[in-house]
Amino acid sequence: MPEELVRLEQRLLRRNEDAAAELRRRFRAAGILTVNLMSSPGAGKTTVLERTLASIAPEPAAVVVGDLATENDARRLRRHSPWVRQVTTGTVCHLEAAMVAAVLEGWDLERLHYLFIENVGNLVCPASFDLGEAVRVVLFAVTEGEDKPEKYPPIVHRADLVVLTKCDLLPYLGFDLERFRASVHSVNPAVPILPLSARTGDGLGAWLAWLRSRRAALAVPSS
Amino acid sequence: MHELSLALALVETLEERLRDRSGARVTAVHLRIGPLAGVVESALRAAFEVAAAGTLADGAHLAIERTSIVVRCRACGQERRIDGPGADESDGFVAHLIHLPPTCASCGSSAPAVIGGDELELVAAEVVDA
Numbered sequence: 001m002p003e004e005l006v007r008l009e010q011r012l013l014r015r016n017e018d019a020a021a022e023l024r025r026r027f028r029a030a031g032i033l034t035v036n037l038m039s040s041p042g043a044g045k046t047t048v049l050e051r052t053l054a055s056i057a058p059e060p061a062a063v064v065v066g067d068l069a070t071e072n073d074a075r076r077l078r079r080h081s082p083w084v085r086q087v088t089t090g091t092v093c094h095l096e097a098a099m100v101a102a103v104l105e106g107w108d109l110e111r112l113h114y115l116f117i118e119n120v121g122n123l124v125c126p127a128s129f130d131l132g133e134a135v136r137v138v139l140f141a142v143t144e145g146e147d148k149p150e151k152y153p154p155i156v157h158r159a160d161l162v163v164l165t166k167c168d169l170l171p172y173l174g175f176d177l178e179r180f181r182a183s184v185h186s187v188n189p190a191v192p193i194l195p196l197s198a199r200t201g202d203g204l205g206a207w208l209a210w211l212r213s214r215r216a217a218l219a220v221p222s223s
Numbered sequence: 224m225h226e227l228s229l230a231l232a233l234v235e236t237l238e239e240r241l242r243d244r245s246g247a248r249v250t251a252v253h254l255r256i257g258p259l260a261g262v263v264e265s266a267l268r269a270a271f272e273v274a275a276a277g278t279l280a281d282g283a284h285l286a287i288e289r290t291s292i293v294v295r296c297r298a299c300g301q302e303r304r305i306d307g308p309g310a311d312e313s314d315g316f317v318a319h320l321i322h323l324p325p326t327c328a329s330c331g332s333s334a335p336a337v338i339g340g341d342e343l344e345l346v347a348a349e350v351v352d353a
Contacts, residue, residue, distance in 0.1 A: 003250060003349045008240055012232055012254070012343045094225055125225035127261050128343065154261035157337060189324075189335060 016129055019097035023104075023132025030109035033215035034117065036131050038155055039139035040148075041121030044165040044198060046073045048139065048207075049116055051198045053080035055208055061114035064103055066095040073118065083107060094125035097132055113215060123148075127155040135160040135214055142166050146179040149187055156187040161194060161210060168197040226263060229343070230270035236345055237280050246353025249280040253349075257290045257342035283348075292340030294324065298332035305340075 011017060027034045037045050046065070053061055062083030065073045074086035085103045087095060100117060109115075117133060119126040138159040140148050143166060149156045156162065162184050170177075177195075184193055194210065196203035233252065241247055252271075256262050268285055275281050292305040303324070326333050 003351050005347050006241070006350050007347045008236070008345045009347075010236065010240070010345050012229060012236070012345050015232060015235070092228070094228075096228070124261055125228075128225060128229075154259050154341070157259050157341070188337075189333065 013128065013130075016097050019101060020130035020132040023097055023101055024134075026109060027115065027132060027134065028218065030112065031215075031218065032109055032112050032115050033135070033211065033218060034115045034131075034133045035211070036117045036119060036126075036133035036136045037139065038119045038123070038126045038136065038159075039121060039141075039165075040123050040144065043121070043139045043141040043144065045118050045121070045139055046076055047198045048163070048165060048196065049077060049118060050080055051201070051204060052116070052207070052211075053077065055204055056114065056211070057081075059113045060111055061116065062107065062112050063116045063118060064095075064100055065118040066099070066120045068092075068120065083112065089120060093120055093122050094129050095119050095131060096129050100131050114211065123152040123155050127152075127158060134218060137161045137163055139163045139165050140180075142169050142173055142175045146176050147183050149180070149183040153187045156184060156191070159188055159191050160214075162188075162191055163207065164193060164195045166197065166199075167195045167202060168200045225261075226266040227270040227274065229262065229267060230274035233271060233345060234274045234278050234280055237348060238278065241279065241348065241350065244350065244352060247279060248351045248353070249283045249348045250351055251284040251286055251349040252280065253286045253288065253346040255288045255290060255342050255344040255346050257340040258292055259337070259341040260343040262343065280348075288346070290340060290342050293338050294335040295338045296327035296330060296332055296335045299327060299330040301327055301329040302338070303328060303335070 039045050049063060061081055063077050063081060064085050064087060066087045066089055067073060068091060069088055071086045074084050077084045087099050087103050117131055136159050138155055142164060181193055184191060194203060194206055196207055237249055264287060271285055275283055293302055294305065295302045324335065327335055
């Protein structure tokens with residue numbers, strides 16, 4: 001039997017991309033800024049979100065948080081917002097659009113201004129899976145070393161903002177900020193970098209201003 | 224780790240697209256993968272072997288074409304290919320040590336846009352009918 005070459009020409013993750021496109025359409029229609037937060041485990045995503053939720057109130061903000069197991073993060077975040085849901089992925093190392101769609105069930109999106117998706121702590125896999133977000137934010141902690149960004153190019157390459165967390169520890173570490181900036185920009189030359197300390201609140205104002213400006217930009221119809 | 228998700232998506236796609244050719248077997252799958260897709264080739268091959276077992280693609284060979292990163296200057300439009308490690312250089316993480324140029328080689332403007340290199344595409348399948 002002769003072999004036949006069948007041209008298929010399709011994106012491998014089209015199913016996820018279709019689900020993400022549908023989510024993006026829903027978020028836009030509801031006027032929500034959806035933020036996909038990605039970092040390695042322990043970079044401070046949940047702590048940054050706790051401060052963010054407390055500071056952004058009374059603007060309504062929801063969180064979907066992904067982990068392999070436990071509701072610990074959701075429990076912490078529920079002190080600051082009534083709209084918090086945990087996705088436990090089992091052994092899956094990233095969130096996919098269908099998981100986000102399922103967990104949103106029953107929420108009236110029209111009532112929200114922001115939706116933060118705290119991805120599974122992992123700098124590799126989440127990069128490939130569109131969740132319908134408007135912006136992608138990658139966090140690095142000052143304890144991680146300045147060259148981390150260039151070690152994980154795909155996730156940094158697609159970031160709209162890089163947040164450097166735990167900056168209150170800078171005086172105790174030999175962290176070279178300029179080296180870090182160069183590392184980020186070697187992979188994503190135009191991305192802004194925002195130093196933050198969730199503990200002291202330094203940088204929080206700039207972070208909130210960035211979120212608000214991105215949300216305001218949603219209302220402007222793209223030409 | 225997410226290579227298993229990719230392999231499952233690949234098998235599902237093959238089943239979907241070749242549904243009307245009942246009894247057909249896939250002997251080879253052609254993929255196009257860019258250095259920014261974040262795919263470890265050996266992990267994808269291992270995952271595909273597992274995901275394809277018992278399906279129409281059981282035992283199929285994966286032929287992987289690697290693309291380069293392409294940047295385009297936002298000011299002058301000059302395009303430039305940035306070659307990652309060659310296909311013969313290990314099958315490890317293809318994106319390692321990618322350094323994008325901070326400025327355009329022809330006009331010196333900063334921050335060129337990345338316009339290619341994150342491909343993750345199913346190109347074709349070699350099929351034998353029953």
